[in-house]
Amino acid sequence: MLWRKTEPTAGFAEPRGGERGGLVHPSKALRIFVSEIRDRTSPQLLDTGQVIGTNIEYFARMGCKVFVHDVSAERRADLDAAERPARLVPGTRWSGLPYADGQFDGILAWDLLDYFRPEEVPAVIGELFRVLKNDALLFALFCSERAERPEPSQRYRIVDSGMLEHEPGDKPNAVKVFVTRLKNRDILDAFVPHRVLHFIMLKNRMREIVVRK
């Protein structure tokens, strides 16, 4: 027999197959990230994206303590605010992450780095890796390199350990007002001296990466 039907693993989200009109695609970066997190003892995970309950539940059921800090929302608030935050990550207008050094076993950065200017990206990556433990992983997505179309505002839902759904954001047809389009080489250079485990362009031209500290 060439194939067999497998029962869904307990504690994992049921496939959602684009039911919200999003693009579902296999994600090797997510598979690497999940398999690594799953093998750790009492892992602590930081999700910096929009609040997606099923994502939080997915990792929490795996035994993770999941911290949620929507940086994109905070970023929008920072840019709108007249006053600067009290603490800034050097080289940015971002107040950074309110967590201790080396606290997390993994970070889901989603498209966080799209919201920063190119010159800010290295400092932001430095802040993300500050709160990561040694040997821990970071998962990130980057928008299309080409600016021939508006970049849709999306959120990202884990379908299962190797499938990710890019679904429309809160408002249909919303696009990112401000977006940084890093080139592939710039992305790889930004993560030096860390170890890039996987980097690939997806069907919707987004790039996904998983990096080990």
Add this chain to the structure above:
Amino acid sequence: MWKTKKDEGPDPITKQEETPSIPSFENRNVSIIPPKTRPSGGKEVMSSGVIHIGKSVCVKGEITGDEDLTIEGKVEGKIELKNHNLVIGSCAQIRAEIAAKNIQIIGSVVGNVIGSERVEIREVGSLEGDIIAPRVNIMDGAHFKGAVDMAKAPASAEKSFSKTESKISFGAPATTEGTA
């Protein structure tokens, strides 16, 4: 074959009349809602024995109890309901540590939340604080900033409930604004 209405047990209103009100429940601003439509709630139909803290009520201190509770007002301090359900209504503004069996958040909460069975944040709900519960449901659109821990939920909840007394009380000093 089919049960007649008489077979279904005593009429809820009659049952409510037979049940004595909780003696320690002295505060005039908190009431046990009979199984009727709340006058202030409009469309809301409250089940028997659910305690309701209304929109205009502000409590500073500690709420402990052995009843289901719905809060629409402001609470600052601590809320502990042993083996009972708590609903934070859409108008509620809570700054408190919360422990209950099932917790549903529709309003705004700042503080840590421990659910011995389940914690749910609805689409319009907001929580800034950590959640410890074996089942957590955060709806899309909800505001949440904090940590979720489903692994150590039962032990932590039991530990928290061990000090809970079976009464409803308000810690001093209590500030009250208006009536429910």
